[in-house]
Amino acid sequence: MAAESTVSKEVEAAAAEGLPQFDVSTFASQITWLVITFGLLYLILWRFILPKLGNPIAERQHRIADDLDTASRMQREAEEAERTYERVLADAKAKAHNVAESTRTSINAEIEAEIEAADAEAMVQAEKSEAHISKIRKAALSNIDTIATDVASDIVKKFTGKAPTAAQLKKILNG
């Protein structure tokens, strides 16, 4: 019970005294030191700490923006390069096609010319050969006459013992 009465007595005393917060005599000192500490804190934060705290944030944002710009520029360049590559490739393809076409036509022309030349050569050779053959045939035919005359002359000689004249033989053989 002693503790209880002490507590209630002290609470009553406090109520009688009033709140320390409303003790006007302390206000001047409180406000003076508030102005000093708050003012110094403001100056230190404003001049030294806040710029040091804020600069990396701004720098980081700039860096990110720059990097994004660079990335988009590089992408544009890559797209440009791809278009150039495709154009060059198409050009090369067209050129190769032209070359193949012209080569094919020139080769065809050459082959035709060769064939024609060969044909002409063959024709000449064939004519030559024909002429030769007909000469040989003529020669052979004239030999046959001589052989026939000789054979006939020999046959006549065997039968008659006397050789016929050439004129007689000729007359007989040809007629």
Place this chain on the structure above:
Amino acid sequence: MANNPMEQFKIKEIFDGPQIGPIDLSFTNSSLWMVIGSLAVIIFLGLSARGKLIPGRLQSMGEMSYEFIADMLRDTTGPEAAKWFPYVFTLFFFILFANLVGMNPYAFTTTSHIAVTAALAVFTILLVIIAGIWKNGLKWFKIFAPSGLPLIMYPIIIPIEIISFLSRPVTLAVRLFANMTAGHVMLKLFAIFIAYLVGKDALSAGMAIVPIMGTAAIVALEFLVAALQAFVFAILTCVYLNDVYHVDH
């Protein structure tokens, strides 16, 4: 420790200082804890301001607070109010750390005194008035007369607007002072109750577990209130700064 729940708010002189007109330089426990709170802010933010492009843990905390206040000011007042940023930042951190260091046992909570909270509130409102007139001239007084009302409404609206404007520093000051005082009184009363129960008899001592748990819960709540009241003071400052830039509301 005394059993008086108001004892913790008593201002005790540490060094006697000269009195120059209204300026009393006596260094009291209140002055000491203002210095401690400000030093704590400087140490925390000074250590976190490393200036590295890739922040560490401490720098991230500092940058988070920086961006938190910067976003609050930009969203509430607008981008043109960026030059107020150091003031709102200092205000928030001064109050936050005063509330937080005040939560330590045997510490003095400077923000539990109406003189301190009222000085901060009046200074903030005076800044709004001076900056508003500096920027808009006498047109600034249009904030008391919103445009687009029927003429007959103005005799009613203008006094209401003036009263609501003048009540701003009062509410700012009383809200912070009352929250801090009430929290600390409640903690003290629970502590006194625990001491009384423990000292009475064995059964009561066992029952003391209930106020002990209550005290733990209130300590957690008071940390929330400490941060919340600093935030409320800062965001209301941003709202009032709005009147500097947006006269036609």
